[in-house]
C-alpha cells in the first residue's frame with residue numbers, strides 16, 4: 606500500500622488515523638486485554654469519541670470536553686502498556702501522515718501519556734531512553 610503522505614488536515618484524516626491506530630490496538634494482545642473488558646464490543650462509540658478527542662486537540666473543533674485522565678485511573682496499566690500504546694500510535698501517524706500537525710499529534714500523545722503515568726505513579730525512565 607503505497608500512499609503519498611500528507612499532513613493531518615481535516616476530520617476525515619483524523620478518522621483515518623484513529624481507525625488505523627485502534628485496528629492495531631485491537632490486534633495487540635497486551636493492549637486488547639485492557640480495552641476489551643471496558644469497551645465490550647462498543648468500538649464504534651469509542652472510535653467516535655476518539656475522533657472528537659483528536660480533532661479537538663489537533664484541529665480545535667471543540668467536540669471533546671471530557672476528562673481523559675479520570676477514565677484511566679481505574680485501569681491497571683504498566684509502563685509496558687504505555688510504551689506499546691505510544692509505539693503503535695507513532696507508527697500509525699508515521700505510516701499515514703507527514704507534517705507539522707502529524708508531529709504535534711505524536712508530541713501531544715507522549716505528553717498526555719507522561720501525565721497519565723505521573724498521576725498513576727508509573728516511572729517514566731524507560732520511555733525517556735527510547736525514541
Ligand code: HEM
Nearest residue numbers: 639640643658671672673676682686687690713714717718
Ligand atoms: C497505556 C495506554 C492506554 C491504554 C491501555 C488506554 C486505555 C483506554 C481505555 C480502556 C479507555 C476506555 C475507558 C472507559 O470508557 O471507561 C480509554 C479511554 C480514553 N483514552 Fe486511553 N488508554 C491509554 C493511553 C491513552 C493516551 C496516551 C491518551 C491520550 C493521548 C488516551 C486517551 C483516551 C481518551 C480521550 C479516552 C476517552 C475518555 C472518555 O470517555 O472521555 N489514552 N483509554
